Amino acid sequence: MSKCEQCIIKQFNSLKSLTKEELVRISNCKTSHIIKKGTVIFEEGDAVNGVYCVKDGICKLSKLSENGKDQIVKMVVKGQLLGQRSLISNESSNLQATALNDMEVCFIPKSEIMADLQKNPKFSFDVLQDMAHDLKEADDIIVNMAQKSVRQRLAETLIYIHDSFGVNPDGTLSVLLSREDFANIVGTATESAIRVLSQFKKEGLISTIGKQIKIESLEGLKRIE
Amino acid sequence: MSKCEQCIIKQFNSLKSLTKEELVRISNCKTSHIIKKGTVIFEEGDAVNGVYCVKDGICKLSKLSENGKDQIVKMVVKGQLLGQRSLISNESSNLQATALNDMEVCFIPKSEIMADLQKNPKFSFDVLQDMAHDLKEADDIIVNMAQKSVRQRLAETLIYIHDSFGVNPDGTLSVLLSREDFANIVGTATESAIRVLSQFKKEGLISTIGKQIKIESLEGLKRIE
């Protein structure tokens, strides 16, 4: 099994602030997992007794609302940690995590992380900064949800996915989402999301190859008000 | 000037995890302020070089959107800390803070807080838990914004204010907000907020005394879908 001390993934998250000794200790108790696309990693209400370090793949964090819709709150990609919020609050998860494609993750048990949080202030501060960043992003999403139209939010979602997660060699977005996923990010009905995407296509802002989406005019999308 | 070591307010926030020595040090460099209702404490883009410990009063944290609306993201009340997120990210503020009534605050300079975050893991973990809690609340707001009607969101806002901030002796909500503030919390047009409140009144769910609101049927408000 590969070792945390040598893993390049840790460079991208708070684990980089751990000492070599701490990493060795974590390495000895972590477990590696392959998670198939569509698998629910944890559900709302589940006790999360560790964090997942995402070595490859993407998952969505979502929350069910009473009307049956599944609002996507955040996407976690390669390099990031999953489950840290619940771990710190010492509460069961308020979100569901679902793999959007095949994932490779390492699971680090709660006890290890907690021990390091207590002992290593640099690590703890790093996690704190991470959380502060997430909180800022969440604030921005609240404002967007409250003040912008479905059309604007969907345009911004496409831009966000493009800029944050990149494109395939053929220019299509590397994160493949269903129309329903788009609707659940934007917070609208699936039909509405489909309609707006169709319109973007008519306007030449995007093109589609099957369910793959390619952004044709980033500028055009940015100009939408 | 009163001393942090003896201040009861600190019991309600992360400052409770500081040692007596740390509190004495903070006490010596903190400054007390009275902030008048309506005063902007800091704006979007301002460098926040410290945290405010709220000894009395309430303020709103909001963010301007392009359409000129001012979305309220959070309210900070007596006992809580204000400005910790920006401080930790080491970024200028992403939100504006405005006093909703006369406030009494202590300002603690950044350098002091940062020093304690580095040295006192218990304090640092406490701040972390606070932030994790804020993040969870933000997630819930996102879901509400995305999936619920204005009517539902306004009902929930009334319940939230009632439960979190309490009522005056006559039963009216202790936090006095303008109709525009309600609209800016719910994320709707001021006229829409007014209309829904009028409807709640007609339905006997609330009553009003001037601009004061009294909840007549908490159960009724909870039942709204």
Place this chain on the structure above:
DNA sequence: AAGAAAACATGACAATTATCATATGATAAA
């Protein structure tokens, strides 16, 4: 106390978005 300004209120209408119905293409299972 009078006048000005702001907040509150409501009607009329327009724009946005959701819902229901239905059709078609894609994918998986038998």
Place this chain on the structure above:
DNA sequence: TTTATCATATGATAATTGTCATGTTTTCTT
């Protein structure tokens, strides 16, 4: 391969919400 199921697509219509106009009340200022 055929059927079944799901995702995508689009029309028709209803419901929700926003905008503009206008009037009233409250609050502030002088």
